[in-house]
Amino acid sequence: MNYEQQIKKLAAEKNAVILAHNYQPPEIQDVADICGDSLELARLAKEAKESTLVLCGVYFMAETAKILSPEKTVLIPRPEAGCPLADQLTPEIVRQAKAANPGSPFVVYVNSNAATKAECDITCTSANAAAVAASLPEKKILFGPDANLAGWVQRQLPDKEIIPVPADGGCPTHHNFTVRDVESARRAYPDATIICHPECSAAVQQACDLVGSTGYMVRNCGSADEWVILTEKGIVHPLEKRYPDTVFHVMDTAVCPNMKLIELSDLYVTLRDGVYPVQVADHIAGKARMAIEKMIEASK
Numbered sequence: 001m002n003y004e005q006q007i008k009k010l011a012a013e014k015n016a017v018i019l020a021h022n023y024q025p026p027e028i029q030d031v032a033d034i035c036g037d038s039l040e041l042a043r044l045a046k047e048a049k050e051s052t053l054v055l056c057g058v059y060f061m062a063e064t065a066k067i068l069s070p071e072k073t074v075l076i077p078r079p080e081a082g083c084p085l086a087d088q089l090t091p092e093i094v095r096q097a098k099a100a101n102p103g104s105p106f107v108v109y110v111n112s113n114a115a116t117k118a119e120c121d122i123t124c125t126s127a128n129a130a131a132v133a134a135s136l137p138e139k140k141i142l143f144g145p146d147a148n149l150a151g152w153v154q155r156q157l158p159d160k161e162i163i164p165v166p167a168d169g170g171c172p173t174h175h176n177f178t179v180r181d182v183e184s185a186r187r188a189y190p191d192a193t194i195i196c197h198p199e200c201s202a203a204v205q206q207a208c209d210l211v212g213s214t215g216y217m218v219r220n221c222g223s224a225d226e227w228v229i230l231t232e233k234g235i236v237h238p239l240e241k242r243y244p245d246t247v248f249h250v251m252d253t254a255v256c257p258n259m260k261l262i263e264l265s266d267l268y269v270t271l272r273d274g275v276y277p278v279q280v281a282d283h284i285a286g287k288a289r290m291a292i293e294k295m296i297e298a299s300k
């Protein structure tokens with residue numbers, strides 16, 4: 001039996017479901033039961049009937065799954081798969097921002113650590129960030145750690161005041177895209193529609209035709225025949241599977257090294273040995289759960 005067959009067999013024996021993010025390597029997405037964006041993975045983690053969830057993604061995604069399903073075993077094949085964006089917002093920075101802005105709620109991007117979520121009022125993903133901010137009655141809203149996503153929300157909600165915390169938080173992979181990349185893509189592929197992730201800079205967002213989460217891309221990139229996609233290059237796999245007659249261009253250098261750590265052999269060992277279980281301390285999980293469940297409620 002090859003790895004794929006052994007993984008499927010072990011998952012069935014152990015009553016496990018395999019969830020993979022849209023940026024995961026193609027072979028991991030292909031063996032997974034379900035692929036999706038951060039919001040879809042959070043929802044699926046809550047709804048799954050299986051007793052074990054295997055999260056193929058970065059650590060905050062596995063933590064989110066554990067927070068939403070404390071009674072389940074949540075495993076991540078490579079626990080060192082971190083997120084440099086998440087590490088830019090500490091609980092202390094949230095407390096300081098709230099103390100300096102009394103009465104303003106803090107919307108925290110799911111790309112954050114559990115202890116940080118526990119200090120915040122509500123989470124969001126890139127798929128629902130504007131809807132989450134719009135659902136709050138307050139005008140002034142603290143938002144972090146991604147300042148580009150904060151800016152995108154601000155442009156959609158001009159009546160709100162969205163304050164990025166920290167002022168310059170960002171994802172190194174998305175930070176690398178430039179307006180020059182958009183301009184050269186327009187010259188190279190004049191018929192293509194250009195879409196970027198909202199973690200790209202404001203200038204890049206404004207130079208593109210569309211802005212959207214990875215889930216938005218998967219749902220909507222059937223509406224034109226040719227696309228240039230500015231996000232982590234793993235997205236091309238679910239796009240090509242779903243739209244086999246559509247042409248997609250991605251940048252080969254747009255790689256999140258953390259998203260590329262998991263290999264089939266790791267996933268096999270995870271299922272065989274039950275490694276590596278994710279734990280979140282009760283006092284953190286309880287508060288973080290409230291923030292995530294508020295988001296799920298607000299984006300129904």
Ligand code: 13P
Nearest residue numbers: 037038125126213214215
């Ligand atoms: P999505 O929610 O769009 O899948 O984005 C996740 C992410 O980590 C972007 O860097």
